Amino acid sequence: MDLIQAILLAIVEGLTEYLPVSSTAHMIFVSSYYGIQEDDFVKLFQTAIQFGAILAVVALYWRKFFDFTKLNFYKKLVLAVIPALILGKLFDEAIDKVLGATIYIAIMLIVGGVVLIFIDKYFKNPKTLKEEDITVKQAITIGFWQCLAMMPGTSRSAASIIGGMQQGLSRQVAAEFSFFLAVPTMAAVTVYSIVLKKYESGKIGYEILLENPDNMKLFLIGNVIAFFVSIIAIKFFIGIIKKYGFKPWGYYRIIAGAILLLYFGYFK
Structure with missing residues (x-):
């Protein structure tokens, strides 16, 4: 993977990670279309540049993340992320295998789009209008909804937002809690991919990063780009759902x- 390809993937990550459109599906399409070879470093890169996206949420909502007087906020995030950590570890190998099933991923993209078209109409009387009012039970339930994103093409953002609205959260509160929940979830995945996960070559993530100076350079550049693009995408997303709801994203998913x-059906 060269510098231009790394920048392209980082832009895709930043644009799609927090939108309910499946960053995985977009990464797979872009990688295939531009002929990016799927070696161990590329697999690591696609996961590890989530770190930049994580920092974008922390930067935008820094008052929330650094207000240590409100321990209930941290408690809800910790409890909500536990289901994904446990199930993610149990099904890690199965998830990797499904990542190659591009037709399946495309179908999940369409199914999720249909759901998003009708979600505003179905959950039209929210009762939780502020993040502070989210209960521990609601947070844990949303955490289980987030686990649906283990099916590639579903979208972690879409799963947790739908779960939030099913639990009575307004669409903006559901979206913002999805952002907050992404921080511990994606941080855990990123740390695992770098520090613990063994790839096909038998090397651990950090060994792959350190074996070549270019790898570390691309990793750093990718995270910086993902950070700034994610900030723009989050602000854009909140503006869209305030005005139009989730229908535009549903139509986009179906078209994509x-x-x-x-x-993948006719050209692969």
């Missing part, structure tokens, strides 16, 4: 899923 079906 259809394009992926055509591309």
